[in-house]
Amino acid sequence: RKLGIALVGLGKYSEGQLAPALEETRLCKLAGIVTGTPEKAEKWKKKYNLPDKNVYTYQTFDQMADNPDIDIVYVVLPNSLHAEYVIRAARAGKHVICEKPLATSVADGRRMIEACQKAGRKLSVGYRLHFDPHNREMMRLGQQKVLGAVKKIYAQNGQKEGYDTPWRLNKKLAGGGPLPDVGVYCIQGAIYTKGEVPIAVSAKYHPKTDLKKFKEVEEGMDFQLHFADGTVAECKTSYNDAYNQLRGEADQGWFELSPAYAYSGLKGQTKTGKMEQPNVNQQARQMEAFADCILNNRETTVPGEMGLRDVQLVEAIYRAADTGQKVPTQGIIQQAFD
């Protein structure tokens, strides 16, 4: 039997990426939905042939505990709601995938991990790029020092269009602006290219050009991740400028992706030529891998702890930007890099 996944929150990412990806998976399938909008429930029920009993609202969510069709709950809600629904899913006895960023505070992230541990269920964060061959090649080239030790990293992710959904500009719901949303890919990319967790961070906000739109959250920021051997990752994120790059510079040459973080159309180059990697359905591979972990009782390569590590870094980067100081990151989770 295929494992059943219930999507919680039927917004853009669920509708445009996750549900279609689930039609390509062998080990799991779309089995249920959670939505507060009756019209969406009707539309999805028809489109994906879902029985009434597998359609939930946020009020009936906990009744999933009695539904054996649903093995995995995938939380695809605005960021600050991740904690509540991951915890409720774990209490209902389900394995959980939570979208990035894992949480809007370290305290929430810890509660989520504890709830899943207590329930004996697995928790994974929706880091799709760990299942993308181009980004895996960046990990291999950097971590195995194929071109020598990586000495400098550039990671930039800025989005100008489509990131103005009201919750994304609301500090309470989003936890911040571009940093936790698209900047988290720069944090991820730098860490998996270097294969280490940074020992300190520094940061500076971009000046706001639209004070009304960016009343509550930053418009953009430059930040640096400082590694133990002196390597610096220069990172940049924005909701008002478009860039999309991950580059490593090593002793004997450079390697880079541009675009680096998109769903498809990724392109890679190294000093010696084009990176020959396929573009794949990242979300299908990501969900397939998690289903495989459950079926074969293996650890996920993108566990809740990795998401919490990045939430810790996001908090440190905000502290650095707020104070203008370099902020040490001792005590940060040394979760592996995959």
Ligand code: NAD
């Ligand atoms: P969206 O605004 O399109 O969808 C959010 C959904 O949550 C909507 O269906 C909305 O109705 C529902 N919702 C429930 N309660 C809500 C509330 N109180 N306020 C607002 N909306 C509420 O957003 P999205 O782009 O689908 O993002 C959802 C999550 O997925 C976010 O955590 C985001 O970071 C993540 N995401 C990840 C990727 C990726 O590539 N991994 C891409 C896009 C989004």
